[in-house]
Amino acid sequence: xxxxxxxxxxxxxxxxxxxxxxxxxxxxxxxxxxxxxxxxxxxxxxxxxxxxxxxxxxxxxxxxxxxxxxxxxxxxxxxxxxxxxxxxxxxxxxxxxxxxxxxxxxxxxxxxxxxxxxxxxxxxxxxxxxxx
Numbered sequence: 001x002x003x004x005x006x007x008x009x010x011x012x013x014x015x016x017x018x019x020x021x022x023x024x025x026x027x028x029x030x031x032x033x034x035x036x037x038x039x040x041x042x043x044x045x046x047x048x049x050x051x052x053x054x055x056x057x058x059x060x061x062x063x064x065x066x067x068x069x070x071x072x073x074x075x076x077x078x079x080x081x082x083x084x085x086x087x088x089x090x091x092x093x094x095x096x097x098x099x100x101x102x103x104x105x106x107x108x109x110x111x112x113x114x115x116x117x118x119x120x121x122x123x124x125x126x127x128x129x130x131x132x
Contacts, residue, residue, distance in 0.1 A: 001051075002125040006030060006090070008047070009132050014103040015083035016044050017096065021116065028115055031091040031105040033083055038071055042090045046132055052077070055056040055126045064119065066090075066127065077115060079108040 005021040012036055018030040036043035045066065052064040069075050072088065080091040080127040081104040092112045093105025104113070119125060 002122055004117070004125060004127050006127060006129045007132050008032075008044075008129065009110055012103065013034070015086075017103070017105075017110075019093070022118055027118065028092050028111040029092065029094065029096060029105050031080070032084070033086055033088055038069075043088060044090075045062045045072060045075055045088065045129070049126065049128050051124055052127055054122070062116070064125070077112070079112045081105055083110055109127060 004020050005019065008018040010017045010067035016032040018032070018035050019026045020028040020030060021047055033042060034044065038046055046065050050066045050068060055065045055078055057063055060076060064077050066075040072132060076089045077092055078089055080086055081093065081099050082102055085091060091105055092108060092115050094107035094111040097104055097106045099106070
């Protein structure tokens with residue numbers, strides 16, 4: 001089964017920032033909510049190993065859901081720029097920058113398309129989330 005790694009590289013008042021890695025190749029940037037004890041809709045999920053399954057989200061369309069997160073459900077990868085665009089999900093983009101005075105992930109649609117292209121034909125994959 002394919003495996004991606006999400007390395008969380010920084011955290012500040014604007015969110016938790018990371019890099020998605022496929023094999024030895026970093027290919028996208030991420031933004032999540034800060035750690036708030038895994039509180040639903042307000043916190044990033046715990047670091048760990050998870051299986052992600054392809055789903056059709058009523059709001060975000062075709063994407064992947066991170067499964068078996070303790071005490072949580074419906075954790076998705078999707079587009080967005082600011083921490084406020086996430087209810088505990090993982091936002092994907094191509095670059096870090098500023099939007100409305102906050103650190104953001106930019107070129108989110110482009111980054112999400114590359115994410116989905118890398119997973120074309122797969123119904124699931126493994127992800128390992130770790131802090132640097």
